[in-house]
Amino acid sequence: MLEFAPGTRALKCIYCGELNEIAASDTVIEENDYAAQLLALVDTQPTVDSVVFHCDGCGGESTLPPGQSSGDCPFCGRAVVATAITRTLIKPKSLLPFAIDSRDSQSRFDQWLGSLWFAPNDLKQHAQRGGLKGLYIPAWTYDAKTIADYTGYRGDAYYETESYTTRVNGKSVRQTRQVRKIRWSGAAGRVYNTFDDVLVLADRSLPVDLRNKLSGWDLPNLVAYDDAYLSGFIAETYMIDLPEGFEIAKQLMEPVIRSTVNRDIGGDEQRISTLDVLHNDITFKHILLPVWISAYRYRSRTFHFIINARTGTVLGQRPYSAWKIALLISIILAMVLLGLLIYGLAQ
Numbered sequence: 001m002l003e004f005a006p007g008t009r010a011l012k013c014i015y016c017g018e019l020n021e022i023a024a025s026d027t028v029i030e031e032n033d034y035a036a037q038l039l040a041l042v043d044t045q046p047t048v049d050s051v052v053f054h055c056d057g058c059g060g061e062s063t064l065p066p067g068q069s070s071g072d073c074p075f076c077g078r079a080v081v082a083t084a085i086t087r088t089l090i091k092p093k094s095l096l097p098f099a100i101d102s103r104d105s106q107s108r109f110d111q112w113l114g115s116l117w118f119a120p121n122d123l124k125q126h127a128q129r130g131g132l133k134g135l136y137i138p139a140w141t142y143d144a145k146t147i148a149d150y151t152g153y154r155g156d157a158y159y160e161t162e163s164y165t166t167r168v169n170g171k172s173v174r175q176t177r178q179v180r181k182i183r184w185s186g187a188a189g190r191v192y193n194t195f196d197d198v199l200v201l202a203d204r205s206l207p208v209d210l211r212n213k214l215s216g217w218d219l220p221n222l223v224a225y226d227d228a229y230l231s232g233f234i235a236e237t238y239m240i241d242l243p244e245g246f247e248i249a250k251q252l253m254e255p256v257i258r259s260t261v262n263r264d265i266g267g268d269e270q271r272i273s274t275l276d277v278l279h280n281d282i283t284f285k286h287i288l289l290p291v292w293i294s295a296y297r298y299r300s301r302t303f304h305f306i307i308n309a310r311t312g313t314v315l316g317q318r319p320y321s322a323w324k325i326a327l328l329i330s331i332i333l334a335m336v337l338l339g340l341l342i343y344g345l346a347q
Contacts, residue, residue, distance in 0.1 A: 006098035094222040095288035097229050098309045105132050105292035105307050136288035138202040138238035140245040143283045146193045149276045150261045155182040155269030191260045200245040202238035216311045
């Protein structure tokens, strides 16, 4: 049986360890025209038959490794059974292969567990029971050129001398100080921005706090999609579609556009009254990103642990031990009382 060997471009036999190189692809990783793809989805309705995990607990969906018909949901740890469904899906054209293997990921997981302060004594047992699973997360990247027309105000600072009365040595004294004020004037103009590979994770199953922290993806190292890279791993199907993903991308672009407008207005302060943005030359890529994930349940709550399988960055949720925290507070209070008692005796 062959599985993809993280950190290589090869499939590895799980029995003898022999490596089989994945043939180099001459496929060019390119952007896809956004408007044309939307028209294609409407006109031709391309479908792909996928056997997936569907979890009734968290709603997560992911493909199954070959020959597997049941397992645990990688997002919440519940037992699930595969069901065959047909969905209109855009196939991924590229991905970032796993660079960190299961042994390394387990070591990072154990180190993270060992570093947790005030964790319940039996947390490690519960967490390791969930195990780590290699998962490809779907994502979109968007390119666009924007034209933004704006109106607003430019604020230029100036200073005026102000007199005030204060008391010095019990006497009323008259003094002066410089007061900063702003002179506002109208502003209007047009600015241009170019965006490349604005990344939007197309996942809804991961907790929002962890999903928003997943970063550091080395997108220039994307490789052409090949089923061989998915061997031995799970791939999540996207739950945020192409148009919704672009709406999220526009939200990510807006702060950059506003920063450009502020620089164009100039002055010491700026106010933007209206902002009309036109997005042109929109292209996209559908890609897969690798993570190691564990979902474990502790006292009826689900906690998640994620490793960026390219950088090794660790993210996790954890429970706290109420009695350990209470014990620490009691010790601190006892030390404070002891200190006060010693101080009182000394006096």
